[in-house]
Amino acid sequence: MSTEVRDRQVQRLGVFDRDDDLRDAEHEQVVFCRDRRTGLRAIIALHDTTLGPGLGGTRFFPYRHESDAITDVLRLSEGMTRKAAVAGMPLGGAKAVIIGDPATDRSEELLEAYGRFVESLGGRYYTAADVGTTTDDLDVIGRTSRYVVGRSVGAGGSGDSGYSTALGVFSAMQAAATATWAESGIAGRRVGVEGVGKVGRHLVDMLLDAGARVVVCDPRPDALDSIGARSAAVERVSSVLVEDLDVYAPCALGASLTPQTVATLSARVVCGAANNQLLHRDVAELLRRRSIQWVPDYVANAGGLIQVGSELTGATRDEVESKVRHVADTTREILHLAGDQDVTTWEAARRIVAGRLEAARA
Template sequence: MEKTLSKQGVQMESRFLSYMEKYDYENLFICQDNATGLKAIIAIHDTTLGSAVGGCRMWTYNTENEAIEDALRLARGMTYKYAAAGVNLGGGKCVIIGDPKTQKSEGLFRALGRFIDRLGGLYMTGEDVGTTLRDMEYIRMETEHIVTLPKELGGAGPISYATAFGVVQGMRACVKEAMGTESLQGVRVAVQGLGSVGYHVVEILHEEGAELLVGDIDQAKVEAVVEKFGARAVSPETIHAEDVDVYCPCALGAVINDNTIEQLKCKVVAGSANNQLKEERHGDMLHELGIVYGTDYIINAGGTVYDTDRLNTGGFNYERAMGKVTRIYETMTSLINISKEKNIPTYKAADLFAEQRIEEVKNAKALRTRI
């Protein structure tokens, strides 16, 4: 049935198109299936380096606009993440509007798999917030364009440890800049969020001899970590204000904002959470305060670097994949050097680093077509 757009609908469309034009997005797909209840958005930012890859997130978004904004923002982040990590993939993201605790079904994920398959490899998906390896298996029943899979299906299996390992490598580079040592022995670290990645961050830091403070809204997780690793429990709402060397946010984004910056007592901010800066100017403020910021999409790239190792390599290899994750230390060190040379915040250095690689590859591909 033909439907006329309301004035509000036209304004919404104009706003998203303007945003896509500003950051040079390629595609935005809206997917729905009445039979399974699927409502999903697939955003593709840039495919200069290769097919767009990004996880499939399921979340209880308050509005459709909020879901679209999240997909667009996360897709662009994936472009920069892969470019800076030296991986030949572009950036994309899929978000499903729904409660991951009550609205999942095999049919819903298989319907999404059919939509992804129609794109013919333009976009490949994987596990993300609210989705699991089991969900990825359902998607795989309908399309081969999927990255995150169990080992028995040729994938890398769980990726949270690799993400955490990469975070610690990036943290180490930041600590060296701020404190003059690569060792994390005795370094006071406040870890906010004890999900699958945060837990492994604590585990690795404990092995390194760090002094740990931890906080999470789930008290059971806190108690388990305190008992196993000897960490000290603090409030998750005020953990950012603790007198520590490193503040390590591993939960929600936007934790670096006008309110929290005034309360920071750390030398380094380095964690796995996406979009830690509420606004870009907050990265400028960290720089002015002399706090070394481990740019989120740089140091949390370990999981996706590990996960995508099997693409274009003939299969997954653990040693090769973890070797790539270890390089996050080198990448973060390079960004710190660029930051100092140009007197710019590390988040701007990271963007510059990624954009230069994309431009170089774009020029190389253009040369190939002219011969």
């Protein structure tokens, strides 16, 4: 018997009976969806709907094990509760995952089947795009469900939310950089962007416009090509984590901040679009001990949620952009609270979220 198999027998990685940091997350509802005809296997997790219906993207990913998909959807949905609360949105936290490789398993029939499952929840869950899904996919899902946001403008949605997400990250980064280096902010600083997909490429443009020196990495050549005409001003490396940086911007998959990477990280500010950047919560304390200003991921990357969530509130484009830029104010509030109360930024943000949820329950 392999070590991996033995480890999985020891670990409890279901929904209710777990032995990791999700054991106290108290999700309201987890729905397993299966359609034999199309091969669809999906999981929808509703974490907390105190503030409103759950909203969160659908991640299409080739998970190695079903338990990995469960863990991911539970973590992501819990993060969406925090993200909506800290952004002041009247929404709850939810997320969904489709188990499979979007390059080979995606089909219109599968997406339509998934839409029927979303519809069956009667509006408790609104879906949007995430890793592995696109605006075009949402248009297809929208054929069989009314509860879809982020569809193309032609289909009645607000379109891709990558720019709004990047704007929120940039606004948070500027606030953290100003808190660290005073008025000079991000100008002249060396920023390492890890992942230049539909969010990272917009962030690179914003950083260059602000006078930053940008270095990027991404294993996908097509993503690097997306930088376009401005690529000559961007340095490409195999890994930004080993570079001499002022700012580290994780914009790919999560868990890049581990005890090992934090121990050698040169950056004084960490702010990016990736979800679940910490391998575990104790890493936040390691960052604090090294005087690294970490902007919690669900604070920095709230711009996309603000955009698609605003489809439900009827906000104008200008109102959406103004609210996204307000992420800078939230960042300053969290950094101030963390310093004033001598806690990690993770804990400072948690206290703000808890206060808003308790006020809504009361």
